[in-house]
Amino acid sequence: MANSILQSVDMKSLIGTPMLEIEDLRVYYDTVSGVSKAIDSVTLNVKRGEILGIAGESGCGKSTLTTALLRLTQRPGYIAGGSIRFYPANKKPVSLLELGGEQLRTIRWKHISYLPQGSMNSLNPVLRIADQFADVMLEHSSITKREALKLIPHLLQQVGLDGQVSRMFPHELSGGMKQRVTIAMAIALNSDLVIADEPTTALDVHNQRIVIQMLGELRDKLGMTIILVTHDMAVHAELADRVAVMYAGSFVEIGDVRQIFKAPRHPYTQGLINSIPSVGGPRVRLAGIRGNTPVPVTGRPAVVSTLVVHRSCRVVPRRYQR
Numbered sequence: 001m002a003n004s005i006l007q008s009v010d011m012k013s014l015i016g017t018p019m020l021e022i023e024d025l026r027v028y029y030d031t032v033s034g035v036s037k038a039i040d041s042v043t044l045n046v047k048r049g050e051i052l053g054i055a056g057e058s059g060c061g062k063s064t065l066t067t068a069l070l071r072l073t074q075r076p077g078y079i080a081g082g083s084i085r086f087y088p089a090n091k092k093p094v095s096l097l098e099l100g101g102e103q104l105r106t107i108r109w110k111h112i113s114y115l116p117q118g119s120m121n122s123l124n125p126v127l128r129i130a131d132q133f134a135d136v137m138l139e140h141s142s143i144t145k146r147e148a149l150k151l152i153p154h155l156l157q158q159v160g161l162d163g164q165v166s167r168m169f170p171h172e173l174s175g176g177m178k179q180r181v182t183i184a185m186a187i188a189l190n191s192d193l194v195i196a197d198e199p200t201t202a203l204d205v206h207n208q209r210i211v212i213q214m215l216g217e218l219r220d221k222l223g224m225t226i227i228l229v230t231h232d233m234a235v236h237a238e239l240a241d242r243v244a245v246m247y248a249g250s251f252v253e254i255g256d257v258r259q260i261f262k263a264p265r266h267p268y269t270q271g272l273i274n275s276i277p278s279v280g281g282p283r284v285r286l287a288g289i290r291g292n293t294p295v296p297v298t299g300r301p302a303v304v305s306t307l308v309v310h311r312s313c314r315v316v317p318r319r320y321q322r
């Protein structure tokens, strides 16, 4: 494996063992109108080697949850309670909420890497791609610059890009190429867990397909564990092994991807699935979900009542259509 200098652990041999155990996690924001319970008692287990999809409409708390997993919650947000147990490969499990500064720095990138929303726009416009890779790799591992520069073309090849891209500046790359560069950076340190927040959202359909395939291949080839956050149910249908459906700061249903699409149990999941357009068959009016989600401060729905229709513009594969 190209990046084996960085971590010699064969992650594939650990597939199926625990990766993350979140228990009763609560993340709140102090606002002028009161405490906003953005994440309210979330419990979730993730196994090594799986792709866990987190689905839910805008404002349900997906980003608040992922930033809390990385201990990146910023004021006025704070972690109000709960526990997050993380199992680095061949090391003792750690309690993420109890870690201090230096320990956290070691965990981030080296063990957990993060593709934030719009990450392709986070590339530094005045640095060549190779220098941006080297920054990350030298900061979070003990390899030399020479070793890092040798690895970069291999990392780019793993995401389907030519090694020459390392000499380019971000403005010389298309949006899809930039997104692939950020994915290559996320896998540069061979982290145990990759958290990808809306990795396909800003891309055209062609590049969405490439990124979806690539994430699937990286999991298969490297044994990576991926938490995939997106409101796009079609992406979950194609990539996820399990899907956790979030509504107003809590998970309403967690299940195998097939069960979620073919036999959703919770009324909200049923509404979400029924609002996805299907390919072929008779033309039917899409069923939306009536009303607004509860406001996290009051726990009651917003006053204005609208018909909320799932915004996915892609369609789910035929095998999951009912």
Ligand SMILES: Nc1ncnc2c1ncn2[C@@H]1O[C@H](COP(=O)(O)OP(=O)(O)OP(=O)(O)O)[C@@H](O)[C@H]1O
Pocket (backbone or CB within 6 Å): 029, 030, 031, 036, 038, 056, 057, 058, 059, 060, 061, 062, 063, 064, 065, 075, 076, 077, 231, 296
């Ligand atoms: N800095 C903040 N101050 C107060 N409330 C916040 C803050 N950031 C987020 N929230 C609230 O927390 C809740 C969850 O927001 P969050 O951004 O996590 O949702 P999301 O599911 O990621 O949405 P999207 O898909 O649009 O990114 C929302 O009600 C939001 O208004």
